[in-house]
Amino acid sequence: MKSKVFSALCVAGALVATTATAQETITISGSTSVTEVMEVLAETYQNKNSNTFIEVQGTGSSAGVKAAKNGTSMFGMASRELKESEKEPSLKETVIARDGIAVVVNNANTLQDLTVEQIAKIYRGEVSNWSQVGGENKPVVVVTRDTASGTRGAFEDIMGLKRKVNGKTVSAISQRAQVGNGNGVVKTIVANNPFAIGYISLGSIDESLKALKVNGVAPTAEAVAAGDYQVARPFLVMNQDGKPSAAANDFLNWVVSAEGQKIVSSQGYVPVK
Incomplete structure (x- = not known):
């Protein structure tokens, strides 16, 4: 009897481990202003996509630009136009809202x-x-x-x-x-x-x-x-061109979709669509 119970627990544990492994983490850091609406967007998206976990950190716009450039985050956030010294051909900018x-x-x-x-x-x-x-x-x-x-x-x-x-x-x-x-x-x-x-x-x-x-x-x-x-000013999300995973790109596409922009509007910001 004990061996059957043990086997069942092992199978359950393996399923949990497989599910946890399958869950992809998307990392986003930068502007504390953008963080406020991004957290709501992330929570809403996670509730609809259980295989995705989105980690949002408010570290400041300058830190967000650096994180996007060096890859410490999949996406960086900035609540201002980028300075000329910050721009790079490979750095993609997406306006997700105006504020x-x-x-x-x-x-x-x-x-x-x-x-x-x-x-x-x-x-x-x-x-x-x-x-x-x-x-x-x-x-x-x-x-x-x-x-x-x-x-x-x-x-x-x-x-x-x-x-x-x-x-x-x-x-x-x-x-x-x-x-x-x-x-x-x-x-x-x-x-x-x-x-x-x-x-x-x-x-x-x-x-x-x-x-x-x-x-x-x-x-x-x-x-x-x-x-x-x-x-x-604009709310920007930045990433190295071609770097984010398919799951990360799916999330960003959802943010600028009609559904994501409806949330942007509900939080008191100006949608881009």
């Missing part, structure tokens, strides 16, 4: 609208009191992202927050600015400080803070799609 960058303040802040010029002056440190831009007589607490962030890179480009130092292009954001590692950290800082201003991905907006109009236009998916809200 607005929302300029956010604490709910207690009375302001509703700022111009691009006013925002740039705040981030350069040229405006240090809210009264200088029509708000209360209170100090401005500037919150930015870390230098590896694609959101920061896109924000600096759009707002003209770059300057030349000894022939090199560097950030013009004030060194006094607080640095938040990820949308969640920036949200927490701004939501808990009545004098703070920050910027986050459009899909991260919620009732814990206030998203300002920029040049009179509110940050919405519709405004980004129409081109009216211009503080926007």
